[in-house]
Amino acid sequence: MTDDVYDIDTASSALGDGVRHLDLTDRWNTPLGRPNGGYILAAMLRGLGDEIGSDSPLVAAITYDRAPSVGPGTLTCRTRHAGRRIRSGEATLMQDDRTIAQLSASFGERSGDRHLERGAPPELPPAESCVDPRGHGLPPGGIFDRVDYRLSDVPGFFMGSPSGESEYALYMQLRDGRPIDRPALAFLCDAFAPPALELEGVSNSMTIQLTTHLYDVPAPGWLAARFTTRHVTGEFHDEDCELWDSTGRLVAQSRQLALLV
Protein backbone atom coordinates (compact mmCIF):
# COMPACT_ATOMS: atom_id res chain seq x y z
CA MET A 1 0.00 0.00 0.00
CA THR A 2 1.06 3.54 -0.62
CA ASP A 3 0.17 6.70 1.23
CA ASP A 4 1.19 8.91 -1.66
CA VAL A 5 -1.74 11.05 -2.77
CA TYR A 6 -0.74 10.95 -6.46
CA ASP A 7 -0.42 7.15 -6.41
CA ILE A 8 -3.74 6.69 -4.64
CA ASP A 9 -5.77 9.18 -6.64
CA THR A 10 -4.60 8.08 -10.11
CA ALA A 11 -5.01 4.33 -9.41
CA SER A 12 -7.87 2.30 -10.87
CA SER A 13 -8.85 -1.29 -10.18
CA ALA A 14 -9.29 -3.94 -12.87
CA LEU A 15 -12.77 -5.48 -13.15
CA GLY A 16 -11.86 -7.75 -16.09
CA ASP A 17 -12.19 -7.50 -19.90
CA GLY A 18 -10.40 -4.14 -19.94
CA VAL A 19 -12.95 -2.47 -17.65
CA ARG A 20 -11.64 -0.61 -14.60
CA HIS A 21 -13.11 1.26 -11.68
CA LEU A 22 -11.73 4.75 -11.08
CA ASP A 23 -12.58 7.17 -8.27
CA LEU A 24 -11.98 10.83 -9.06
CA THR A 25 -11.15 12.63 -5.82
CA ASP A 26 -11.61 16.31 -5.01
CA ARG A 27 -7.90 16.71 -4.28
CA TRP A 28 -7.13 17.73 -7.88
CA ASN A 29 -10.04 20.10 -8.42
CA THR A 30 -9.63 23.31 -10.35
CA PRO A 31 -11.05 26.54 -8.89
CA LEU A 32 -14.27 25.69 -10.79
CA GLY A 33 -14.80 22.74 -8.44
CA ARG A 34 -14.24 19.97 -11.01
CA PRO A 35 -11.37 17.48 -11.34
CA ASN A 36 -8.52 18.91 -13.43
CA GLY A 37 -8.21 17.54 -16.97
CA GLY A 38 -4.54 16.64 -16.54
CA TYR A 39 -5.39 14.59 -13.45
CA ILE A 40 -7.99 12.65 -15.46
CA LEU A 41 -5.43 12.13 -18.22
CA ALA A 42 -2.83 10.73 -15.79
CA ALA A 43 -5.35 8.36 -14.18
CA MET A 44 -6.61 7.13 -17.58
CA LEU A 45 -3.05 6.72 -18.86
CA ARG A 46 -2.05 4.65 -15.82
CA GLY A 47 -5.15 2.46 -16.21
CA LEU A 48 -4.65 1.94 -19.95
CA GLY A 49 -0.95 1.21 -19.32
CA ASP A 50 -1.89 -1.48 -16.79
CA GLU A 51 -4.17 -3.11 -19.36
CA ILE A 52 -1.63 -2.83 -22.18
CA GLY A 53 1.24 -3.98 -19.97
CA SER A 54 3.49 -0.90 -20.13
CA ASP A 55 4.25 1.98 -17.81
CA SER A 56 6.00 3.90 -20.55
CA PRO A 57 3.56 6.02 -22.58
CA LEU A 58 5.19 7.93 -25.45
CA VAL A 59 2.25 9.89 -26.74
CA ALA A 60 -1.23 10.42 -25.32
CA ALA A 61 -4.12 12.23 -27.03
CA ILE A 62 -7.23 12.95 -25.00
CA THR A 63 -10.57 14.53 -25.97
CA TYR A 64 -12.73 15.96 -23.20
CA ASP A 65 -16.41 15.52 -23.98
CA ARG A 66 -18.10 16.66 -20.76
CA ALA A 67 -17.14 18.17 -17.43
CA PRO A 68 -16.09 15.42 -14.98
CA SER A 69 -17.48 15.11 -11.46
CA VAL A 70 -15.80 14.04 -8.24
CA GLY A 71 -16.81 10.43 -7.66
CA PRO A 72 -16.76 7.02 -9.32
CA GLY A 73 -16.21 6.40 -13.00
CA THR A 74 -15.75 3.46 -15.35
CA LEU A 75 -12.73 3.18 -17.59
CA THR A 76 -13.09 0.90 -20.61
CA CYS A 77 -9.74 0.06 -22.21
CA ARG A 78 -8.89 -1.62 -25.48
CA THR A 79 -5.49 -2.73 -26.75
CA ARG A 80 -5.49 -2.19 -30.51
CA HIS A 81 -1.97 -3.11 -31.44
CA ALA A 82 0.88 -4.81 -29.59
CA GLY A 83 3.85 -4.41 -31.90
CA ARG A 84 7.51 -5.08 -31.34
CA ARG A 85 8.36 -1.45 -30.61
CA ILE A 86 5.01 0.25 -30.00
CA ARG A 87 1.81 -0.78 -28.24
CA SER A 88 -1.30 1.29 -28.86
CA GLY A 89 -4.71 1.39 -27.29
CA GLU A 90 -7.59 3.55 -26.22
CA ALA A 91 -9.66 4.16 -23.12
CA THR A 92 -13.02 5.81 -22.50
CA LEU A 93 -14.05 7.29 -19.15
CA MET A 94 -17.77 7.21 -18.34
CA GLN A 95 -19.64 8.67 -15.38
CA ASP A 96 -23.40 8.09 -15.00
CA ASP A 97 -23.54 6.48 -18.46
CA ARG A 98 -22.11 9.58 -20.12
CA THR A 99 -18.74 9.79 -21.83
CA ILE A 100 -16.42 12.18 -20.00
CA ALA A 101 -13.20 11.69 -21.97
CA GLN A 102 -11.59 9.51 -24.61
CA LEU A 103 -7.87 8.70 -24.68
CA SER A 104 -5.68 7.19 -27.37
CA ALA A 105 -2.10 6.40 -26.37
CA SER A 106 0.99 4.62 -27.63
CA PHE A 107 3.56 3.03 -25.36
CA GLY A 108 7.17 1.99 -25.91
CA GLU A 109 10.70 2.21 -24.63
CA ARG A 110 13.15 4.64 -26.13
CA SER A 111 16.22 3.15 -27.72
CA GLY A 112 19.17 4.65 -29.55
CA ASP A 113 21.19 7.67 -28.51
CA ARG A 114 20.42 10.16 -31.24
CA HIS A 115 19.69 13.62 -29.85
CA LEU A 116 18.65 16.93 -31.36
CA GLU A 117 17.26 19.95 -29.56
CA ARG A 118 16.45 23.15 -31.45
CA GLY A 119 14.62 24.72 -28.51
CA ALA A 120 15.84 25.93 -25.13
CA PRO A 121 14.45 25.96 -21.58
CA PRO A 122 12.82 29.17 -20.37
CA GLU A 123 15.16 31.63 -18.68
CA LEU A 124 14.24 31.73 -15.01
CA PRO A 125 16.05 32.96 -11.91
CA PRO A 126 17.03 30.24 -9.40
CA ALA A 127 13.90 28.67 -7.84
CA GLU A 128 14.97 29.88 -4.37
CA SER A 129 14.61 33.49 -5.47
CA CYS A 130 11.25 32.96 -7.18
CA VAL A 131 7.73 33.66 -5.91
CA ASP A 132 5.28 31.01 -4.69
CA PRO A 133 2.01 32.17 -6.30
CA ARG A 134 -0.05 30.59 -3.51
CA GLY A 135 -0.92 33.51 -1.33
CA HIS A 136 -0.43 35.86 -4.30
CA GLY A 137 -3.70 35.35 -6.13
CA LEU A 138 -3.49 31.58 -6.74
CA PRO A 139 -6.40 30.20 -4.72
CA PRO A 140 -5.50 27.45 -2.23
CA GLY A 141 -7.10 23.99 -2.32
CA GLY A 142 -7.47 21.24 -4.92
CA ILE A 143 -4.80 20.99 -7.60
CA PHE A 144 -2.94 24.06 -6.31
CA ASP A 145 -2.20 22.11 -3.10
CA ARG A 146 -0.83 19.16 -5.07
CA VAL A 147 1.71 21.00 -7.20
CA ASP A 148 4.45 23.41 -6.16
CA TYR A 149 4.95 26.41 -8.44
CA ARG A 150 7.62 29.10 -8.55
CA LEU A 151 7.55 32.15 -10.82
CA SER A 152 9.87 35.09 -11.27
CA ASP A 153 6.85 37.39 -10.82
CA VAL A 154 3.20 36.99 -9.93
CA PRO A 155 1.24 36.79 -13.23
CA GLY A 156 -0.85 39.85 -14.06
CA PHE A 157 -4.12 37.90 -14.21
CA PHE A 158 -3.72 36.83 -10.56
CA MET A 159 -3.50 40.46 -9.54
CA GLY A 160 -6.46 41.55 -11.65
CA SER A 161 -4.41 43.14 -14.45
CA PRO A 162 -3.79 40.77 -17.40
CA SER A 163 -0.48 41.52 -19.10
CA GLY A 164 -1.65 40.92 -22.68
CA GLU A 165 1.27 38.46 -23.11
CA SER A 166 -0.12 34.92 -23.39
CA GLU A 167 2.97 33.12 -22.04
CA TYR A 168 3.97 31.79 -18.63
CA ALA A 169 7.40 30.51 -17.60
CA LEU A 170 7.63 28.81 -14.21
CA TYR A 171 9.04 25.99 -12.15
CA MET A 172 6.77 23.06 -11.31
CA GLN A 173 7.01 19.88 -9.30
CA LEU A 174 4.60 17.52 -7.61
CA ARG A 175 4.09 18.58 -4.00
CA ASP A 176 7.21 18.15 -1.87
CA GLY A 177 9.27 16.87 -4.81
CA ARG A 178 7.49 13.54 -5.28
CA PRO A 179 9.20 11.70 -8.20
CA ILE A 180 7.56 12.23 -11.61
CA ASP A 181 6.73 9.34 -13.94
CA ARG A 182 5.48 9.69 -17.50
CA PRO A 183 1.75 9.86 -16.64
CA ALA A 184 2.63 12.60 -14.11
CA LEU A 185 4.43 14.51 -16.88
CA ALA A 186 1.18 14.35 -18.88
CA PHE A 187 -0.65 15.72 -15.83
CA LEU A 188 1.79 18.61 -15.42
CA CYS A 189 1.24 19.66 -19.06
CA ASP A 190 -2.23 20.81 -17.97
CA ALA A 191 -1.60 21.72 -14.32
CA PHE A 192 -1.27 25.50 -14.35
CA ALA A 193 -3.50 28.42 -15.24
CA PRO A 194 -3.88 28.89 -19.02
CA PRO A 195 -1.74 31.76 -20.36
CA ALA A 196 -4.78 32.84 -22.41
CA LEU A 197 -5.99 34.36 -19.12
CA GLU A 198 -3.46 37.13 -19.73
CA LEU A 199 -5.47 38.28 -22.76
CA GLU A 200 -8.00 41.04 -22.20
CA GLY A 201 -11.53 39.94 -21.41
CA VAL A 202 -10.72 36.23 -20.97
CA SER A 203 -11.99 34.71 -17.72
CA ASN A 204 -11.50 31.01 -18.40
CA SER A 205 -10.63 28.33 -20.93
CA MET A 206 -11.90 24.77 -21.39
CA THR A 207 -9.70 22.15 -23.03
CA ILE A 208 -11.29 20.35 -25.98
CA GLN A 209 -8.33 18.16 -26.98
CA LEU A 210 -4.81 17.70 -25.59
CA THR A 211 -1.90 15.72 -27.05
CA THR A 212 1.23 15.12 -24.95
CA HIS A 213 4.60 13.77 -26.09
CA LEU A 214 6.38 12.10 -23.16
CA TYR A 215 10.07 11.78 -23.97
CA ASP A 216 11.72 10.78 -20.73
CA VAL A 217 11.38 10.48 -16.98
CA PRO A 218 12.92 13.71 -15.62
CA ALA A 219 15.96 14.01 -13.41
CA PRO A 220 15.12 14.94 -9.79
CA GLY A 221 14.43 18.59 -9.06
CA TRP A 222 12.24 21.35 -10.42
CA LEU A 223 10.87 21.18 -13.95
CA ALA A 224 11.05 24.42 -15.94
CA ALA A 225 7.78 24.90 -17.81
CA ARG A 226 6.80 27.18 -20.66
CA PHE A 227 3.09 27.60 -21.44
CA THR A 228 2.29 29.59 -24.59
CA THR A 229 -0.83 30.52 -26.51
CA ARG A 230 0.31 31.57 -29.98
CA HIS A 231 -2.93 31.53 -31.85
CA VAL A 232 -6.50 32.60 -31.08
CA THR A 233 -9.24 32.47 -33.70
CA GLY A 234 -12.77 33.25 -32.61
CA GLU A 235 -13.27 31.49 -29.28
CA PHE A 236 -10.71 28.76 -30.03
CA HIS A 237 -7.07 28.90 -29.00
CA ASP A 238 -4.03 26.68 -28.86
CA GLU A 239 -1.78 26.21 -25.84
CA ASP A 240 1.66 24.64 -25.99
CA CYS A 241 3.52 23.39 -22.93
CA GLU A 242 7.17 22.39 -22.72
CA LEU A 243 8.65 20.71 -19.64
CA TRP A 244 12.44 20.83 -19.18
CA ASP A 245 14.17 18.90 -16.42
CA SER A 246 16.88 20.14 -14.06
CA THR A 247 19.61 18.92 -16.45
CA GLY A 248 18.18 21.05 -19.29
CA ARG A 249 16.52 18.25 -21.26
CA LEU A 250 13.07 18.59 -22.84
CA VAL A 251 11.18 15.72 -21.17
CA ALA A 252 7.66 16.44 -22.42
CA GLN A 253 5.74 18.76 -24.70
CA SER A 254 2.04 19.15 -25.35
CA ARG A 255 -0.44 21.10 -27.41
CA GLN A 256 -4.11 21.60 -26.74
CA LEU A 257 -7.06 23.15 -28.51
CA ALA A 258 -9.29 24.97 -26.07
CA LEU A 259 -12.37 27.15 -25.93
CA LEU A 260 -12.35 30.62 -24.38
CA VAL A 261 -15.23 31.17 -21.98
Next chain:
Amino acid sequence: MTDDVYDIDTASSALGDGVRHLDLTDRWNTPLGRPNGGYILAAMLRGLGDEIGSDSPLVAAITYDRAPSVGPGTLTCRTRHAGRRIRSGEATLMQDDRTIAQLSASFGERSGDRHLERGAPPELPPAESCVDPRGHGLPPGGIFDRVDYRLSDVPGFFMGSPSGESEYALYMQLRDGRPIDRPALAFLCDAFAPPALELEGVSNSMTIQLTTHLYDVPAPGWLAARFTTRHVTGEFHDEDCELWDSTGRLVAQSRQLALLV
Protein backbone atom coordinates in the same frame (compact mmCIF):
# COMPACT_ATOMS: atom_id res chain seq x y z
CA MET B 1 -21.09 12.63 -59.33
CA THR B 2 -17.68 14.18 -59.27
CA ASP B 3 -14.64 13.54 -61.39
CA ASP B 4 -12.33 15.16 -58.86
CA VAL B 5 -9.68 12.69 -57.71
CA TYR B 6 -9.58 14.06 -54.15
CA ASP B 7 -13.37 13.84 -53.80
CA ILE B 8 -13.51 10.33 -55.21
CA ASP B 9 -10.57 8.89 -53.30
CA THR B 10 -11.50 10.27 -49.86
CA ALA B 11 -15.19 9.28 -50.10
CA SER B 12 -16.61 6.34 -48.18
CA SER B 13 -20.08 4.80 -48.38
CA ALA B 14 -22.38 4.29 -45.38
CA LEU B 15 -23.34 0.69 -44.61
CA GLY B 16 -25.43 1.61 -41.54
CA ASP B 17 -24.79 1.71 -37.79
CA GLY B 18 -21.75 3.94 -38.27
CA VAL B 19 -19.94 1.41 -40.47
CA ARG B 20 -18.60 2.64 -43.81
CA HIS B 21 -16.80 1.13 -46.77
CA LEU B 22 -13.62 2.90 -47.86
CA ASP B 23 -11.38 2.09 -50.82
CA LEU B 24 -7.79 3.28 -50.50
CA THR B 25 -6.45 4.00 -53.97
CA ASP B 26 -2.83 3.96 -55.13
CA ARG B 27 -3.05 7.59 -56.25
CA TRP B 28 -1.84 8.87 -52.85
CA ASN B 29 0.99 6.40 -52.32
CA THR B 30 4.27 7.45 -50.78
CA PRO B 31 7.52 6.35 -52.45
CA LEU B 32 7.34 3.26 -50.18
CA GLY B 33 4.29 2.07 -52.15
CA ARG B 34 1.72 2.52 -49.34
CA PRO B 35 -1.12 5.05 -49.02
CA ASN B 36 0.06 8.27 -47.37
CA GLY B 37 -1.00 8.77 -43.75
CA GLY B 38 -2.47 12.21 -44.42
CA TYR B 39 -4.66 10.76 -47.18
CA ILE B 40 -5.98 8.14 -44.74
CA LEU B 41 -6.63 10.90 -42.19
CA ALA B 42 -8.61 13.00 -44.69
CA ALA B 43 -10.72 10.02 -45.79
CA MET B 44 -11.42 8.97 -42.18
CA LEU B 45 -12.24 12.56 -41.21
CA ARG B 46 -14.72 12.92 -44.07
CA GLY B 47 -16.37 9.60 -43.16
CA LEU B 48 -16.60 10.45 -39.46
CA GLY B 49 -17.94 13.92 -40.34
CA ASP B 50 -20.68 12.34 -42.49
CA GLU B 51 -21.71 10.14 -39.55
CA ILE B 52 -21.54 13.00 -37.03
CA GLY B 53 -23.31 15.42 -39.35
CA SER B 54 -20.62 18.08 -39.74
CA ASP B 55 -18.11 18.96 -42.43
CA SER B 56 -16.22 21.26 -40.07
CA PRO B 57 -13.58 19.36 -38.06
CA LEU B 58 -11.67 21.55 -35.59
CA VAL B 59 -9.16 19.05 -34.24
CA ALA B 60 -8.27 15.56 -35.38
CA ALA B 61 -5.91 13.15 -33.60
CA ILE B 62 -4.91 9.96 -35.41
CA THR B 63 -2.78 7.01 -34.31
CA TYR B 64 -1.31 4.78 -37.00
CA ASP B 65 -1.12 1.17 -35.83
CA ARG B 66 -0.05 -0.69 -38.95
CA ALA B 67 0.99 0.11 -42.51
CA PRO B 68 -2.10 0.51 -44.75
CA SER B 69 -2.53 -1.27 -48.07
CA VAL B 70 -4.13 -0.12 -51.30
CA GLY B 71 -7.59 -1.70 -51.38
CA PRO B 72 -10.80 -1.93 -49.39
CA GLY B 73 -11.15 -1.07 -45.71
CA THR B 74 -13.90 -0.78 -43.14
CA LEU B 75 -14.41 2.41 -41.17
CA THR B 76 -16.33 2.06 -37.90
CA CYS B 77 -17.50 5.42 -36.54
CA ARG B 78 -18.99 6.37 -33.20
CA THR B 79 -20.46 9.72 -32.14
CA ARG B 80 -19.58 10.18 -28.49
CA HIS B 81 -20.90 13.63 -27.80
CA ALA B 82 -23.19 16.00 -29.71
CA GLY B 83 -23.01 19.23 -27.73
CA ARG B 84 -24.27 22.66 -28.59
CA ARG B 85 -20.89 23.93 -29.76
CA ILE B 86 -18.79 20.82 -30.22
CA ARG B 87 -19.48 17.33 -31.57
CA SER B 88 -16.92 14.61 -30.88
CA GLY B 89 -16.46 11.11 -32.13
CA GLU B 90 -14.01 8.45 -33.15
CA ALA B 91 -13.38 6.16 -36.09
CA THR B 92 -11.32 3.02 -36.57
CA LEU B 93 -10.03 1.84 -39.95
CA MET B 94 -9.64 -1.91 -40.38
CA GLN B 95 -8.20 -3.87 -43.29
CA ASP B 96 -8.25 -7.70 -43.26
CA ASP B 97 -9.49 -7.69 -39.64
CA ARG B 98 -6.51 -5.66 -38.47
CA THR B 99 -6.62 -2.14 -37.12
CA ILE B 100 -4.79 0.28 -39.40
CA ALA B 101 -5.55 3.60 -37.71
CA GLN B 102 -7.71 5.16 -35.01
CA LEU B 103 -9.03 8.71 -35.20
CA SER B 104 -10.61 10.94 -32.60
CA ALA B 105 -12.01 14.26 -33.82
CA SER B 106 -14.10 17.19 -32.67
CA PHE B 107 -16.25 19.25 -34.99
CA GLY B 108 -17.77 22.71 -34.67
CA GLU B 109 -18.19 26.10 -36.28
CA ARG B 110 -16.04 29.01 -35.27
CA SER B 111 -17.81 32.00 -33.83
CA GLY B 112 -16.62 35.32 -32.45
CA ASP B 113 -14.04 37.60 -34.01
CA ARG B 114 -11.19 37.49 -31.49
CA HIS B 115 -7.81 37.10 -33.18
CA LEU B 116 -4.26 36.69 -31.95
CA GLU B 117 -1.24 35.55 -33.94
CA ARG B 118 2.20 35.38 -32.34
CA GLY B 119 3.75 33.47 -35.26
CA ALA B 120 4.44 34.47 -38.85
CA PRO B 121 4.33 32.73 -42.22
CA PRO B 122 7.63 31.44 -43.61
CA GLU B 123 9.53 33.89 -45.77
CA LEU B 124 9.44 32.62 -49.32
CA PRO B 125 10.09 34.24 -52.68
CA PRO B 126 7.03 34.54 -54.98
CA ALA B 127 5.80 31.09 -56.06
CA GLU B 128 6.51 31.94 -59.72
CA SER B 129 10.22 32.20 -59.00
CA CYS B 130 10.37 28.99 -56.92
CA VAL B 131 11.44 25.49 -57.95
CA ASP B 132 9.09 22.58 -58.62
CA PRO B 133 10.87 19.70 -56.84
CA ARG B 134 9.38 17.14 -59.23
CA GLY B 135 12.17 16.45 -61.63
CA HIS B 136 14.69 17.59 -59.01
CA GLY B 137 14.83 14.50 -56.80
CA LEU B 138 11.16 14.26 -55.84
CA PRO B 139 10.05 10.97 -57.40
CA PRO B 140 6.95 11.20 -59.66
CA GLY B 141 3.81 9.16 -59.03
CA GLY B 142 1.41 8.69 -56.13
CA ILE B 143 1.02 11.59 -53.72
CA PHE B 144 3.62 13.70 -55.50
CA ASP B 145 1.32 13.82 -58.54
CA ARG B 146 -1.62 14.96 -56.40
CA VAL B 147 0.01 17.96 -54.73
CA ASP B 148 1.87 20.88 -56.28
CA TYR B 149 4.97 22.03 -54.39
CA ARG B 150 7.21 25.06 -54.82
CA LEU B 151 10.45 25.64 -52.89
CA SER B 152 13.04 28.39 -52.97
CA ASP B 153 15.73 25.68 -53.38
CA VAL B 154 15.78 21.94 -53.88
CA PRO B 155 16.17 20.32 -50.41
CA GLY B 156 19.58 18.78 -49.70
CA PHE B 157 18.18 15.31 -49.06
CA PHE B 158 16.72 15.15 -52.58
CA MET B 159 20.18 15.79 -54.00
CA GLY B 160 21.89 13.25 -51.76
CA SER B 161 23.39 15.80 -49.35
CA PRO B 162 21.24 16.40 -46.24
CA SER B 163 21.63 19.94 -44.94
CA GLY B 164 21.56 19.10 -41.23
CA GLU B 165 18.74 21.66 -40.81
CA SER B 166 15.48 19.84 -40.03
CA GLU B 167 13.14 22.47 -41.46
CA TYR B 168 11.37 22.91 -44.78
CA ALA B 169 9.49 25.99 -45.99
CA LEU B 170 7.47 25.63 -49.18
CA TYR B 171 4.29 26.39 -51.05
CA MET B 172 1.67 23.65 -51.35
CA GLN B 173 -1.69 23.23 -53.01
CA LEU B 174 -3.82 20.37 -54.22
CA ARG B 175 -3.03 19.62 -57.86
CA ASP B 176 -4.10 22.38 -60.20
CA GLY B 177 -5.39 24.55 -57.36
CA ARG B 178 -8.38 22.39 -56.37
CA PRO B 179 -10.18 24.13 -53.43
CA ILE B 180 -9.08 22.96 -49.98
CA ASP B 181 -11.58 22.01 -47.28
CA ARG B 182 -10.72 21.20 -43.67
CA PRO B 183 -10.08 17.47 -44.19
CA ALA B 184 -7.75 18.45 -47.07
CA LEU B 185 -5.88 20.78 -44.70
CA ALA B 186 -5.36 17.78 -42.40
CA PHE B 187 -4.03 15.84 -45.40
CA LEU B 188 -1.58 18.59 -46.34
CA CYS B 189 -0.12 18.59 -42.80
CA ASP B 190 1.42 15.22 -43.68
CA ALA B 191 1.88 15.57 -47.44
CA PHE B 192 5.54 16.43 -47.85
CA ALA B 193 8.84 14.73 -47.08
CA PRO B 194 9.71 14.83 -43.35
CA PRO B 195 12.34 17.48 -42.52
CA ALA B 196 14.05 14.85 -40.33
CA LEU B 197 15.42 13.52 -43.66
CA GLU B 198 17.82 16.47 -43.57
CA LEU B 199 19.53 14.95 -40.51
CA GLU B 200 22.57 12.80 -41.11
CA GLY B 201 21.94 9.09 -41.45
CA VAL B 202 18.14 9.31 -41.57
CA SER B 203 16.53 7.51 -44.49
CA ASN B 204 12.88 7.56 -43.47
CA SER B 205 10.35 8.30 -40.77
CA MET B 206 7.08 6.61 -39.81
CA THR B 207 4.31 8.59 -38.11
CA ILE B 208 3.04 7.10 -34.84
CA GLN B 209 0.56 9.81 -33.90
CA LEU B 210 -0.55 13.07 -35.56
CA THR B 211 -2.79 15.82 -34.17
CA THR B 212 -4.05 18.58 -36.48
CA HIS B 213 -5.78 21.84 -35.53
CA LEU B 214 -7.95 23.05 -38.40
CA TYR B 215 -8.74 26.71 -37.94
CA ASP B 216 -10.27 27.85 -41.17
CA VAL B 217 -10.87 27.06 -44.82
CA PRO B 218 -8.04 28.88 -46.65
CA ALA B 219 -8.41 31.69 -49.16
CA PRO B 220 -7.71 30.60 -52.77
CA GLY B 221 -4.07 30.34 -53.81
CA TRP B 222 -0.90 28.72 -52.55
CA LEU B 223 -0.55 27.72 -48.92
CA ALA B 224 2.79 28.57 -47.33
CA ALA B 225 3.93 25.62 -45.21
CA ARG B 226 6.59 25.28 -42.55
CA PHE B 227 7.63 21.78 -41.48
CA THR B 228 10.00 21.61 -38.51
CA THR B 229 11.56 18.86 -36.40
CA ARG B 230 12.74 20.51 -33.19
CA HIS B 231 13.37 17.50 -31.02
CA VAL B 232 14.88 14.05 -31.56
CA THR B 233 15.41 11.64 -28.70
CA GLY B 234 16.59 8.15 -29.54
CA GLU B 235 14.63 7.06 -32.60
CA PHE B 236 11.63 9.27 -31.79
CA HIS B 237 11.12 12.77 -33.17
CA ASP B 238 8.48 15.45 -33.37
CA GLU B 239 7.39 17.26 -36.51
CA ASP B 240 5.35 20.46 -36.52
CA CYS B 241 3.55 21.78 -39.58
CA GLU B 242 2.01 25.20 -40.04
CA LEU B 243 -0.14 26.09 -43.03
CA TRP B 244 -0.65 29.78 -43.85
CA ASP B 245 -3.06 30.92 -46.54
CA SER B 246 -2.45 33.51 -49.26
CA THR B 247 -3.82 36.29 -47.03
CA GLY B 248 -1.25 35.48 -44.32
CA ARG B 249 -3.60 33.68 -41.90
CA LEU B 250 -2.59 30.49 -40.06
CA VAL B 251 -5.29 28.07 -41.23
CA ALA B 252 -3.93 24.83 -39.73
CA GLN B 253 -1.16 23.51 -37.54
CA SER B 254 -0.16 19.99 -36.59
CA ARG B 255 2.32 18.04 -34.53
CA GLN B 256 3.30 14.43 -34.92
CA LEU B 257 5.42 11.92 -33.03
CA ALA B 258 7.32 9.72 -35.45
CA LEU B 259 9.91 6.97 -35.54
CA LEU B 260 13.17 7.33 -37.45
CA VAL B 261 13.92 4.31 -39.61
